[in-house]
Amino acid sequence: xxxxxxxxxxxxxxxxxxxxxxxxxxxxxxxxxxxxxxxxxxxxxxxxxxxxxxxxxxxxxxxxxxxxxxxxxxxxxxxxxxxxxxxxxxxxxxxxxxxxxxxxxxxxxxxxxxxxxxxxxxxxxxxxxxxxxxxxxxxxxxxxxxxxxxxxxxxxxxxxxxxxxxxxxxxxxxxxxxxxxxxxxxxxxxxxxxxxxxxxxxxxxxxxxxxxxxxxxxxxxxxxxxxxxxxxxxxxxxxxxxxxxxxxxxxxxxxxxxxxxxxxxxxxxxxxxxxxxxxxxxxxxxxxxxxxxxxxxxxxxxxxxxxxxxxxxxxxxxxxxxxxxxxxxxx
Numbered sequence: 001x002x003x004x005x006x007x008x009x010x011x012x013x014x015x016x017x018x019x020x021x022x023x024x025x026x027x028x029x030x031x032x033x034x035x036x037x038x039x040x041x042x043x044x045x046x047x048x049x050x051x052x053x054x055x056x057x058x059x060x061x062x063x064x065x066x067x068x069x070x071x072x073x074x075x076x077x078x079x080x081x082x083x084x085x086x087x088x089x090x091x092x093x094x095x096x097x098x099x100x101x102x103x104x105x106x107x108x109x110x111x112x113x114x115x116x117x118x119x120x121x122x123x124x125x126x127x128x129x130x131x132x133x134x135x136x137x138x139x140x141x142x143x144x145x146x147x148x149x150x151x152x153x154x155x156x157x158x159x160x161x162x163x164x165x166x167x168x169x170x171x172x173x174x175x176x177x178x179x180x181x182x183x184x185x186x187x188x189x190x191x192x193x194x195x196x197x198x199x200x201x202x203x204x205x206x207x208x209x210x211x212x213x214x215x216x217x218x219x220x221x222x223x224x225x226x227x228x229x230x231x232x233x234x235x236x237x238x239x240x241x242x243x244x245x246x247x248x249x250x251x252x253x254x255x256x257x258x259x260x261x262x263x264x265x266x267x268x269x270x271x272x273x274x275x276x277x278x279x280x281x282x283x284x285x286x287x288x289x290x291x292x293x294x295x296x297x298x299x300x301x302x303x304x305x306x307x308x309x310x311x312x313x314x315x316x317x318x319x320x321x322x323x324x325x326x327x328x329x330x331x
Contacts, residue, residue, distance in 0.1 A: 035193045039152035046153045050093040055111070056111060060116065066167050069169040083183055084183075084213070089288065108157070131160050133188065136151070158189045160188075193312070202217055220288070236289065250278060250314075251313065253298070253299050254298045264290050
């Protein structure tokens with residue numbers, strides 16, 4: 001399965017919101033929002049198997065005149081990967097590979113990062129970059145690394161292309177900050193989808209500068225790549241979002257927002273809400289929550305983030321779109 005992710009610049013039905021507000025100690029279980037591959041009748045979270053083959057990225061450092069600034073593009077990409085690799089409670093293994101001269105993305109065993117590659121930026125000129133990932137539909141598919149995939153949703157290729165018509169700066173200029181966009185796209189590289197949490201790196205609309213992860217980003221990464229022993233304890237909030245008719249709400253954005261001034265993950269991680277989307281039966285589980293007190297909110301994805309920003313989510317669950325015909329509720 002191939003997927004493209006990029007970064008671009010309500011009705012009145014009541015719902016019943018049922019949630020467990022207490023946070024219990026647990027290993028990460030399900031947090032917002034991985035990308036999914038549908039296979040064998042179910043949705044599977046996309047992620048790398050770092051034991052299957054070495055996961056590396058290869059940079060074509062050739063640039064057009066749209067890249068300016070005081071740092072090299074290689075330094076920016078390295079720093080952006082390092083931001084994710086330093087995330088608490090997550091264990092990821094990725095390293096720079098050989099430099100590349102490739103000028104086209106493809107399922108070829110090379111995880112290419114490119115500033116001069118042709119990409120479909122004509123549909124939306126505001127798209128700053130795209131990440132194209134390939135995941136396994138079923139176990140046993142060729143990985144292009146001398147072996148076959150071991151599970152549905154296994155990432156086996158990822159390419160990041162930057163829009164050559166966008167002015168980027170590596171530092172010291174007024175153009176779009178390259179490290180901000182690179183950090184977002186590398187989140188897709190690891191299997192994370194867009195997040196409706198405004199202060200998350202994975203929010204689909206680019207700020208001027210944002211190069212540190214938010215709590216939502218960290219929780220999502222630790223879901224996909226949990227450490228055997230956590231750096232700090234976290235818990236889970238779970239529940240169900242239902243219409244008053246009793247049916248579950250699919251694709252409600254449920255987020256836990258701290259009601260205290262605690263430091264959350266601490267370090268360079270910015271404190272943000274941590275969120276999830278509900279399953280077709282309305283159930284949700286938000287994992288990776290630092291032990292704290294939270295207000296839980298359920299809201300429809302009816303702008304500025306909507307179904308188009310998470311285009312693969314509904315289809316992975318054999319649904320046409322997320323449901324938005326309800327009002328925001330909180331507890």
